[in-house]
Amino acid sequence: MQQRNADRTKARILEAATEEFAARGIAGARVSRIAEVAGCNKAMLYAYFGNKDELFDAAFTASVAQYLDEVGFDVDDLPAYAGRVFDYFEAHPERLRLSTWYRLERPDGQPLEAIVAVNQARLDELHRGMRRRVVPRQFTAVTLLSLIQAIATHWTSMNPEYGVDVPNPIIRRRAVVMAVQKILS
Amino acid sequence: MQQRNADRTKARILEAATEEFAARGIAGARVSRIAEVAGCNKAMLYAYFGNKDELFDAAFTASVAQYLDEVGFDVDDLPAYAGRVFDYFEAHPERLRLSTWYRLERPDGQPLEAIVAVNQARLDELHRGMRRRVVPRQFTAVTLLSLIQAIATHWTSMNPEYGVDVPNPIIRRRAVVMAVQKILS
């Protein structure tokens, strides 16, 4: 077991940061808590990531990259895509929280290049799908993408006032897939 | 013009608090900024609302009450209801932000009684609608309510990586209403 390893320390900081930021947001996160969870000194964190804000950027960018990598897109079966998005955030609710914090706390932050590029690619695919008559044309491509995203994550982003009545994951997933099917019909 | 008026001061504090909390969340909000915007001293704020957290509660509760009061529910025309929800948050995006902050920063906060009651009433109405065959039964009532909410607010809760392609409000509204119609078909 190495006692010194820059890469490993960096990775541990990023992991701890993701956890802390997902739980408390940028303003609510405590740098000292991140350092503690990462098992290192605050100074390391500043050496590797600059400052609190840049650390959030690093954590969020990594999180998004992992999401885009793991959840592929498929114009030919959008309900299945919605199902996968549902599965992903069911397994990693903290990723959705991170994304929401980003939206709330960086209201006029420059959109991340990586996401813009992927979104553009998906929009292009949707347009091609529409020309091929695989995707209906009642909604614009942006609307469709955004609607599907909203439907796939609607449970996770729900306020907690429904209590007991919320169905189990299997039923929720089925509802997501069915809703997207209906949107496309 | 009165120089002293407890009710008016209280109202101004609440207004300023809503603005500040909507913009920056609980952790990011600054009590001194709220006092400044409200045109009074910090001490007033503590005299009237106890502390920062209770001030947020007051602002959020008032905001929700106003929303529930303004946007009525109508089982017989759910697409129109979705349209009204869309209109409301288009006109008051800060209310949606406030609600999102609440969800993120109070992950295990006790659900607000007022919302729980209204939701239960709406669920009951949906159930009656289902029995009357006015509302389809493919989704459970909770699912429907949650789906409609998600669809009606999907633009506002979108991350900002779509840029220029986002359609104008009229088209967005039409998309919301149409999507809910399709969900119900």
Next chain:
DNA sequence: GCCTAGCAACCAACTGGTTAGTTGATTTCC
């Protein structure tokens, strides 16, 4: 194989500024 110089990794303790919350006095109105 052993020693050591130099550098990268690491940290305890500190700093300067900020922040939620308080206090004790002052003003205004009835």
Next chain:
DNA sequence: GGAAATCAACTAACCAGTTGGTTGCTAGGC
């Protein structure tokens, strides 16, 4: 005259970021 409304100034704690120094790893000479 007294109660309610208001505030300037204060406090104690907190927190992002820094500093100055220590420790472990390794390359290269012997």
